[in-house]
Amino acid sequence: MEMKIVPELKLGFKDAESYKQRENHELLNKIFVRTPMLDKLCESNTYFLVGEKGTGKTAYAVYLANNSYNNNYASLRYIRETEYQKFLVLKNSKHLTLSDYTNIWKVIIYLLLAQQVRERKNKLPLLGNLGKFNALNKAVDEYYQHAFSPEILYAIQFAEEAKLAAEIIAKYTGLETKLGGEEKTSINFSETRFQTNLLYIQKHFEEALSSLKLAQNHILFIDGIDIRPSSIPYEDYLDCVKGLANAVWSINSDFFANIKDSKGRLRVVLLIRPDIFNSLGLQNQNSKIRDNSVVLNWLTTYTEYRGSDLFLMADKLLAFQQETELPTGMTWDYYFPYNASNVTSEQTHKSAFISFLRYSLYRPRDILTMLSIQKENFIEQGRNPKEVFSERDFFSPAFTRKYSDYVLGEVKDHLSFYHSNEDYELFLKFFQHLNGHSRFTYDEFLVAFSDYKNFIEKNIKEEPSFCKTPDIFLQFLYDTNIICSVMTSDTGPFFGWCYRDRTPSNIAPKVRTHARYDVHYGLMKALDLGKHFD
Ligand SMILES: Nc1ncnc2c1ncn2[C@@H]1O[C@H](COP(=O)(O)OP(=O)(O)OP(=O)(O)O)[C@@H](O)[C@H]1O
Ligand SMILES: [Mg+2]
Numbered sequence: 001m002e003m004k005i006v007p008e009l010k011l012g013f014k015d016a017e018s019y020k021q022r023e024n025h026e027l028l029n030k031i032f033v034r035t036p037m038l039d040k041l042c043e044s045n046t047y048f049l050v051g052e053k054g055t056g057k058t059a060y061a062v063y064l065a066n067n068s069y070n071n072n073y074a075s076l077r078y079i080r081e082t083e084y085q086k087f088l089v090l091k092n093s094k095h096l097t098l099s100d101y102t103n104i105w106k107v108i109i110y111l112l113l114a115q116q117v118r119e120r121k122n123k124l125p126l127l128g129n130l131g132k133f134n135a136l137n138k139a140v141d142e143y144y145q146h147a148f149s150p151e152i153l154y155a156i157q158f159a160e161e162a163k164l165a166a167e168i169i170a171k172y173t174g175l176e177t178k179l180g181g182e183e184k185t186s187i188n189f190s191e192t193r194f195q196t197n198l199l200y201i202q203k204h205f206e207e208a209l210s211s212l213k214l215a216q217n218h219i220l221f222i223d224g225i226d227i228r229p230s231s232i233p234y235e236d237y238l239d240c241v242k243g244l245a246n247a248v249w250s251i252n253s254d255f256f257a258n259i260k261d262s263k264g265r266l267r268v269v270l271l272i273r274p275d276i277f278n279s280l281g282l283q284n285q286n287s288k289i290r291d292n293s294v295v296l297n298w299l300t301t302y303t304e305y306r307g308s309d310l311f312l313m314a315d316k317l318l319a320f321q322q323e324t325e326l327p328t329g330m331t332w333d334y335y336f337p338y339n340a341s342n343v344t345s346e347q348t349h350k351s352a353f354i355s356f357l358r359y360s361l362y363r364p365r366d367i368l369t370m371l372s373i374q375k376e377n378f379i380e381q382g383r384n385p386k387e388v389f390s391e392r393d394f395f396s397p398a399f400t401r402k403y404s405d406y407v408l409g410e411v412k413d414h415l416s417f418y419h420s421n422e423d424y425e426l427f428l429k430f431f432q433h434l435n436g437h438s439r440f441t442y443d444e445f446l447v448a449f450s451d452y453k454n455f456i457e458k459n460i461k462e463e464p465s466f467c468k469t470p471d472i473f474l475q476f477l478y479d480t481n482i483i484c485s486v487m488t489s490d491t492g493p494f495f496g497w498c499y500r501d502r503t504p505s506n507i508a509p510k511v512r513t514h515a516r517y518d519v520h521y522g523l524m525k526a527l528d529l530g531k532h533f534d
Contacts, residue, residue, distance in 0.1 A: 001324060002323055002324070003322055003331075003334055003335075004321055004322060005385040005386065006335070006375060006378050006379075006383075006385065006387070006388060006389070007375070007378065007379050007385050009318065009321070009335075009371075009375055010027075010321050011317060011368060011371050011372045011375060012027060012028075012031055012317060012368065014054075014365055014368050014369060014372070015058065015365075016028075016056065016058035016059035016062050017058055017062070017078075017223075019059070019062045019063075019066070020062050020065070020066075020076065025066045028059070028062065028063060028066060029063075029066070029067065030320040031313075031316055031317050031320055032059070032063050033309055033312050033313045033316060035309045037060070037294050037296055037297075038060060038063070038064075038069070039070075040294045041060055041064070041269070041294045042064075042069065042070055042072050042217075044217070044257070044265045044267065045257075045291065045292055046267075046269065046292060046293065046294050047248055047249060047252045047253070047267070047268070047269055047270065047288075047292045047293070048245075048248070048269065048270050048272055048277065048288065048289070048292060048293040048294075049061065049221070049269055049270070049271045049272070049293070049294050049296070050272055050273070050274050050277055050289065050293045050294065050295045050296065050507075051271075051273070051274070051295065051296030051297075052273060052274060052296075052361070052363065052481075052499055053226070053273065053363070053365070053410050053413060053414055054361075054363040054364060054365025054366060054410065055296040055297075055298065055363050055364065055365075056296055056298075056363075056364050057223070057271040057272075057296065058076075058223055058271065059364070060294075060296075061074065061076045061221035061223060061269070061271060062076055064219065064221070065221065068216070071215075071216050071217060071264070072216070072217045072218075072219055073116070073120060073216050073217065073218050073219070074218070074219040074220070074221060075112075075116050075150065075219075075220055075221065076221040076222075076223055077112060077150070077151065077152050077220065077221070077222055077223070078152070078222075078223050078224035079152055079222065079223075079224040079225060079244075080153075080224060080229075081229035081231065081232070082153060083152050083153050083156060084229060084232045084236075084237065084240060085231070085232070086153070086156050086160070087101070087104075087156070087236075087240045088232065088236055090104070090156075090160055091236065091239075094194050098239060098242060098243055098246075099243075100194075100195060100198075100243075101239060101240060101242070101243025101244075101246075101247075102243045102244075102246040102247045102250065103159075103195065103198045103199065103202065103247075104156070104159040104160075104198065104243070105243050105244045105246075105247035105248075106198075106202050106247045106250070106251055107155075107158060107159040107162075107198060107201050107202060107205070108152060108155040108156060108158075108159060109220060109222075109247060109248070109251055109268050110202065110205035110206070110209065110251075111140070111155045111158055111205070112150055112152070112155055112220055113209070113218060113220050113266055113268065114133070114136065114137070114140075114205060114208065114209060115140065115148060115150055116150065116218055116220060117209075117212065117214070117218050117266075118133075118137055119150075120216070120218070124215060126212060126213075126214075127212070127213040127214075127215070128211050128212040128213035128214075128262070129211040130211070130212070131211075132173065132204070132207050132208040132211050133208040133209070133211060133212055135172040135173045135208075136169065136172070136173065136204060136205065136208045138172045139165075139168045139169045139171070139172040139173070140158075142168050142171075142172075143158065143164070143165055143168050152222075158201070159198060159201070162189075162194055162197035162198050162201060163189045163190065163191050163194075163197050165197070165201055166189045166197040166200045166201055167189050169200070169201060169204050170189070170200075173204055206255060209259070209266060210255075210259045212262060213261060213262050213263070214262045214263065214264030214265070214266070215263055215264050216264045217264045217265045217266075217267065218264065218265075218266050218267070219267045219268070219269055220267070220268045220269070221268075221269050221270075221271060222244070222248070222268065222269070222270050222271065223271040224271075225241050225244065225270070225271070225272060225276070226271075226272070226273050226276060226413075226417060227413060227416055227417065228416055228417050228418075230416075230420065230421065234418060237417075238279070238280075241276070241280065242280050242281075242282075244270065245270060245272070245277075245280050245282060246282070248268050248269070248270045249282065249288065249292075251268055252267060252268060252292075253292075256268075273414075273417075274295070274502060274507050274508070275414075275417075275479060275508070276417060277289065277293075277507065278507055278508040279418075285507075286505065286507070289504050289505075289507050290504045290505060293504065295502075295503075295504050295507075298310040298313075298362045298363060298364065299362050299499075299500060300357075300362065302343065302345050302351075302354050302357065303345045303346070303347075305353055305354070305357060306329060306348065306349060306353075310357075310362060310364065310367065311329070311332070311353055312328065313364055313367070314332060314353070314356070314367050314371070315328055315329055315331055315332040317368070317371075318331045318332060318335055319331040319332075329349065332352075332353065333349060333350055334388065335388050335389055336350065336352035336353070336388070336389050337350055337352070337388060338350060338352050338389075338390055338391050339351045339352065339391075340352055340353075340354040340355040340358070340391065341391065352389075352391070355391060355394050356370055358521055359394070359403060359521055359522045360522070361481050361497075361499050361520070361522075362499065362500075363499075365410075366407075366522075369403065369406050370399075370403060373398075373399055373402045373403055373406075374389055374393045374399065376402075377393065377396060377398050377399060377402075378393070380398070381396075400525040401525060401526075403522055403525075404522060404523055404524070404525040404526030404527075405526060407520070407522040407523050407526065408523065408526040408527075411480050411481075411482065411523075412424055414480055415427070415480065419464060419466070423464040423466075426456070426460060426464065427464070427466065427467075427476075428527070429452065429455065430448070430449075430452045430467075430473070431527040431528065431529060432528075433448040433449075433451040433452045433455070434448050434529060435448075436528070436529055436530070437529065438518065438519040438524050438527075438529040438530040439516065439517070439518050439519070440516070440517055441516050441517075442513060442514045442515060442516075442517075445470070445474060445517065446470055449467075449470045449473055449474075450470075452467070453467065471513060474511055474513065474517075475510065475511050477511075477517075478496075478498050478511035479498055479508075479511075480498075481497060481498050481499050481520060482519060482520055482523060483517045483518060483519055483520070484496050484497040484498075484517065484518055484520070485511060485512040485515040485516070485517055486515060486516045486517065486518055487512065487515055487516075488516075495518070496511070496512055496515070498511075
C-alpha cells in the first residue's frame with residue numbers, strides 16, 4: 001500500500017473563502033462532507049446559517065455556490081469594509097433610520113437575485129410572464145451601462161441613487177404597460193423623497209420576480225458580517241447588520257414564501273454567528289432560530305467519535321489524495337497509529353483522534369489547524385519522510401505555542417465584532433491575576449476579578465462593558481469558550497461549555513455561577529496558565 005508521505009499531504013484551506021476560486025472548486029468537492037446540515041440548508045424555510053467561528057458556514061455556502069446540488073443554484077456575496085463605509089455615508093447624508101436600512105438591503109438583495117436568475121447557469125429558457133422581468137432588466141442595463149457586476153458594492157449604488165434608478169425603471173416598465181395597451185401614467189421622483197423612491201423600486205422587483213415560473217431554486221448567501229472593521233463604530237455596524245437581518249427575514253417570509261405557481265423558489269440566506277444573531281434583538285428570535293435556521297453542530301463524544309462527521313471530515317481530507325481508496329477511518333489510522341493517553345473509555349480503534357478532540361472546540365477549523373501545524377513541525381524537525389505522526393507531536397512546545405496562538409486569534413476575531421483592540425488587550429490582562437491557575441473556584445475567581453478591577457481603575461479611563469460586574473465577566477469568559485464550568489455528580493464531573501450547551505432552543509446559554517471552572521486546554525499556553533495544578 002503506497003501512501004503519500006507526510007510532507008506531501010495536502011490539507012486544504014482553513015478559511016473556506018479560498019474555495020470560491022475556480023481552481024479550488026474541485027478540491028472542495030473532493031473533501032466536502034455532505035452532512036444532514038447541507039440538506040437542511042436547502043430547505044425552503046431556512047433563512048439563517050448559524051455557526052460559531054470555524055464551523056463551516058462559508059464552506060457550506062461555497063459548496064452550494066460551486067455545485068448545483070439538488071436543483072439549487074446559489075451564489076455567495078461578501079460585505080466588506082468599503083460597503084459598510086458606504087452605508088455610513090448614506091446614513092449621514094440621508095438621515096437614515098433602521099427601517100430605511102432594511103429597505104436599502106431589500107433593493108440590494110432583489111437586484112442581486114434578479115441578476116442571478118437572469119444569468120442562471122443552466123440556461124434553460126425562463127418561463128412565466130416575462131414582460132416585467134425583461135423590462136426591469138433593461139432598466140438595470142441602462143443604469144449600469146451594461147456593466148453590472150454582482151457585488152454588493154455595485155448594488156448599493158442602485159439604492160443610493162434611488163431617484164435615478166426609479167426614473168429609469170419607470171421609463172422601461174411604463175413602456176411595457178404601454179405595449180400592453182394601458183395608459184402610461186407619468187410619475188415624478190424627487191431627490192428628497194428617498195424612502196418613496198426605494199419603495200417604488202422594491203415594488204417593481206417584487207412584481208417582476210413573482211411573475212417568473214422557476215424550474216430551479218435560487219439562493220443568495222450573504223457572508224462577512226462577523227468581523228467588524230475597526231473603522232466602523234459598533235452602533236453603526238449593528239444597525240447595518242440589523243437592517244440586513246430584518247430584510248432577509250421579511251423578504252423570505254413575507255414575499256418569497258408567498259409566490260405561487262413556481263416550482264423553484266427564491267431565497268436569501270444570511271451567514272451569522274450565534275452570539276451576533278442573539279445581539280440583534282430580532283422579534284421572535286427563538287422561533288426564528290428553531291424554525292428558520294440551520295445551526296451547525298459537530299459535537300460528538302470520545303466513545304462515538306468514529307461515526308461522527310468531524311472524524312469523517314478529517315479522514316476524508318487525508319484520504320482523497322491517496323492512490324488507493326481505503327474503508328472509512330483507515331487512512332486516518334495509517335497516519336495516526338497511536339493511542340491517546342489517559343483514555344478510559346472502551347475503544348474499537350487506536351484513539352489518536354481523541355487527542356485532537358481534547359484540544360478542539362469540535363470545529364472543523366480546529367482539527368485542520370492541528371493537522372497543518374503538526375505537518376509543518378514534522379518538516380521543520382527534519383523527520384524521516386517515511387515516518388508518520390505520534391502522540392509526541394502534541395507535546396512539542398512548537399505545537400502548543402502555534403496552536404494556542406491560533407485559538408487566541410479566533411477569540412480575538414470573535415471579540416472584534418463588539419470590542420476594540422485596546423479592550424481586547426485589556427481583557428487578556430485578567431489572566432495575569434489568576435496566578436498561573438488554569439482551574440479555579442468561584443471564590444478564587446472573585447478574588448482575581450477584584451484584583452483585575454483594581455488594576456483597571458488605576459490604569460483605564462473608560463472600562464469596557466464586559467468587566468462591569470464579576471458575573472458579567474464570568475459570562476464573557478464562558479461565551480468565548482475560554483472556560484467551562486465543572487459540576488461534580490455521582491457519575492463523575494460534568495463540563496459545561498458554551499459551545500456544547502448552546503442549542504437552537506437555548507441560543508445564548510448562561511454560565512453556572514458558584515461552580516468550579518477550567519480554562520480550555522488549547523489556551524493554557526497562550527495565557528501562561530496551567531503551571532499550578534491544585
Ligand atoms: N462539511 C464540510 N466538509 C469538509 N470540510 C469542511 C466542512 N465544513 C467545514 N469544513 C472545513 O472547515 C474549514 C472552516 O470552515 P469555514 O471557513 O466555512 O468556517 P466559518 O464558519 O465560515 O468560520 P468564520 O466564522 O471564521 O468565517 C473550511 O475551510 C473547510 O476546510
Ligand atoms: Mg466564514
